[in-house]
Amino acid sequence: MSNPVESLYNIRLLDELAEKKSIIHNVHPLMKVLTTGAYLLVTVSFNKYQLSNMLPLVFYPVIVMSLADIPAIPIFKRVLPALPLITGIGLFNLLYDKSPVLVLPWITIPGGWVSFLSILIKGFLTILAALILIATTGMTKIALALRIMRIPGVFIIQLLLTYRYIAVLLEEAGRIVRAYSLRSAGEKGIKFRDWGPLTGHLLIRSIERAQRVYRSMCCRGFAGEYHTGREKGINTGDILYFAGWSISFLIIRYFNIPAMIGWLMMGVRR
Amino acid sequence: MSHHIIQADNLKYKYPDGRQALNGVTFRITHGESVGIVGANGAGKSTLLMHLAGVLFPDEGEIRIGEVPLTRKTLPLIRQRVGMVFQDPDDQLFMTTVYDDVAFGPRNYKLPEEEVEKRVISSLDTVGILHLKDRPPYKLSGGEKRAAAIATVLAMNPDILVMDEPTSSLDPKSRRRLITLLQGFTHTKIIATHDLDMVFELCERTIVLKDGRVITDGPTEKILCDAELMEECGLELPLGLLGCPVCNAKKTI
Ligand SMILES: Nc1ncnc2c1ncn2[C@@H]1O[C@H](COP(=O)(O)OP(=O)(O)OP(=O)(O)O)[C@@H](O)[C@H]1O
Ligand SMILES: [Mg+2]
Numbered sequence: 001m002s003n004p005v006e007s008l009y010n011i012r013l014l015d016e017l018a019e020k021k022s023i024i025h026n027v028h029p030l031m032k033v034l035t036t037g038a039y040l041l042v043t044v045s046f047n048k049y050q051l052s053n054m055l056p057l058v059f060y061p062v063i064v065m066s067l068a069d070i071p072a073i074p075i076f077k078r079v080l081p082a083l084p085l086i087t088g089i090g091l092f093n094l095l096y097d098k099s100p101v102l103v104l105p106w107i108t109i110p111g112g113w114v115s116f117l118s119i120l121i122k123g124f125l126t127i128l129a130a131l132i133l134i135a136t137t138g139m140t141k142i143a144l145a146l147r148i149m150r151i152p153g154v155f156i157i158q159l160l161l162t163y164r165y166i167a168v169l170l171e172e173a174g175r176i177v178r179a180y181s182l183r184s185a186g187e188k189g190i191k192f193r194d195w196g197p198l199t200g201h202l203l204i205r206s207i208e209r210a211q212r213v214y215r216s217m218c219c220r221g222f223a224g225e226y227h228t229g230r231e232k233g234i235n236t237g238d239i240l241y242f243a244g245w246s247i248s249f250l251i252i253r254y255f256n257i258p259a260m261i262g263w264l265m266m267g268v269r270r
Numbered sequence: 271m272s273h274h275i276i277q278a279d280n281l282k283y284k285y286p287d288g289r290q291a292l293n294g295v296t297f298r299i300t301h302g303e304s305v306g307i308v309g310a311n312g313a314g315k316s317t318l319l320m321h322l323a324g325v326l327f328p329d330e331g332e333i334r335i336g337e338v339p340l341t342r343k344t345l346p347l348i349r350q351r352v353g354m355v356f357q358d359p360d361d362q363l364f365m366t367t368v369y370d371d372v373a374f375g376p377r378n379y380k381l382p383e384e385e386v387e388k389r390v391i392s393s394l395d396t397v398g399i400l401h402l403k404d405r406p407p408y409k410l411s412g413g414e415k416r417a418a419a420i421a422t423v424l425a426m427n428p429d430i431l432v433m434d435e436p437t438s439s440l441d442p443k444s445r446r447r448l449i450t451l452l453q454g455f456t457h458t459k460i461i462a463t464h465d466l467d468m469v470f471e472l473c474e475r476t477i478v479l480k481d482g483r484v485i486t487d488g489p490t491e492k493i494l495c496d497a498e499l500m501e502e503c504g505l506e507l508p509l510g511l512l513g514c515p516v517c518n519a520k521k522t523i
Contacts, residue, residue: 015366016406138366164364171360171408212361215325219354220426221346221378 012167014078014131017070018138024068028238029141030148035245036133042249043125048093048115052258054122060245061128068136075135079127086123090116139163147225157224165210172206274301274351274429274458276322280331283317283482291317292328293482299458299475306469306490307462309479310504315462316357318479319434322460323354335430350379353428357435359419363407368399368418371407375426393424398447412439420448430458437465466508470494478503 018025024032039060046054065072097112133142143156176198180190190198251257276299283292291314299305307315320326321333324345333340335348356362365371369390376386394400397417402410407418416439423431431452437445445468452459452472463469469476469490476493478485480503486493493499494508 012366012406012408019366140365209361212356212358213364215320216354216356216362217364217374219323219325219349219352220375220422221349222374223346223378225378227377227380 014134017135022068024136027241028234029137029145031238031242032137033145035242038246039129042253048118051114051118053256056252056257082127090119153224168210169206277334281328282330283328304459304473306473306476313479314482319432322432323352324348351429353423353426355423355433359415362419369403372421372425389425393421397421433461467510470508
């Protein structure tokens with residue numbers, strides 16, 4: 001969080017992308033949430049040595065992002081903060097798992113490497129899928145989908161307000177850092193001994209601010225549900241979208257497509 | 271129409287940190303009145319207004335809107351009638367576009383989408399920012415945000431309008447437009463402000479607060495022209511009443 005104000009624009013970029021118009025944006029939120037759910041399930045369900053099997057999963061984010069006209073780089077950047085964590089989890093596989101594994105018919109490498117890579121890819125793809133969902137749907141419509149799925153309202157409000165709260169927190173952080181740097185006589189960064197008071201200050205300020213925002217929402221009749229207006233119904237296209245992706249995911253799950261293509265090519269060569 | 275009467279009875283409020291912000295405030299505002307609430311920084315204006323909108327609840331005393339006492343139970347009813355513009359417009363804007371933000375209130379009351387659209391367009395037009403309707407609110411200038419915040423409240427069609435510093439950070443033209451707009455608004459208005467000239471133009475009655483108490487309450491001309499009283503409360507005479515700084519000719523009312 002080197003520049004809070006910039007990260008703020010980053011977090012709001014997802015909201016702005018969600019306002020775009022495209023075939024993907026047009027799909028009913030419920031179907032997009034379900035599709036993302038299916039994708040996550042399938043991705044996670046691969047075992048850690050099935051590296052080559054899961055490669056075709058990459059197609060889902062690539063296709064959706066290009067259809068929805070979502071820029072790749074800012075989205076990838078947003079996945080990065082989570083990668084150290086995933087790498088940390090995957091690292092142990094490198095140390096403990098030395099058994100040889102057959103990746104492709106003609107290549108064997110230590111199992112640790114395979115599982116490390118597959119954890120990395122799984123982590124990357126799941127986070128990417130979640131971000132794509134937000135960027136093509138928007139938090140309010142995701143809430144709508146969750147409501148249709150009968151998720152209890154408390155959880156939905158929790159989700160919405162947490163999401164808003166991140167923006168509030170970053171905004172306050174931005175103001176504090178700006179005020180600090182204006183008075184810190186050209187020093188770079190924030191002095192270690194000032195971190196304590198500043199973070200405490202940030203916490204209190206953002207809580208108060210969040211409270212005021214919540215109050216003003218209540219003043220305008222907020223009773224725990226966002227209404228997005230123009231809520232359209234589910235049509236055949238939406239259902240086909242979900243069905244199409246689900247079937248593709250299942251095929252990827254149960255058939256080793258890269259290997260099949262490999263065999264096919266070998267067969268042709270032979 | 272008795273339901274626009276606002277009655278505050280010996281309101282006391284202490285902030286959680288122990289600061290006594292309201293210390294026995296009593297007044298009665300009848301239908302159609304337009305009241306200015308003035309006082310120095312920290313006098314308790316914002317705190318008082320938040321009580322009127324049911325955002326804060328008094329430790330002691332009672333507020334009645336019409337015949338209904340303001341309690342947690344009657345809150346939804348009250349909030350539909352009282353529209354509040356907050357001191358900081360950032361607190362009031364939280365959606366992704368100005369349009370959605372203004373539509374937030376009407377949509378909460380489950381109005382049909384055509385009616386919502388009509389209200390949004392007309393309130394944005396009233397405050398003069400219709401051209402900004404598809405912009406994200408956090409990218410507006412201070413004054414534009416202020417105008418958007420006012421539009422969010424106008425779209426609710428409130429009977430009683432409660433505004434905290436509505437003219438701060440507006441440019442002269444927008445300020446003038448807002449004043450004209452408020453003059454056309456025939457319902458009850460309560461305006462806390464440091465813009466004494468606006469109070470002079472807009473409000474026939476003024477309540478002066480100091481340290482959480484009502485110091486005086488009466489006709490605007492009498493109060494705002496009382497130089498001694500104004501001085502005592504950390505205020506000064508409205509500019510409109512001072513002589514011209516160049517030719518020094520005293521104005522009379
Ligand atoms: N959240 C808070 N917690 C504790 N004390 C507060 C809080 N908000 C305001 N106060 C205190 O309550 C008193 C009244 O504040 P209030 O905001 O009502 O003043 P105001 O008349 O609106 O001032 P201004 O003209 O500066 O807006 C002040 O002394 C202030 O320090
Ligand atoms: Mg105030």
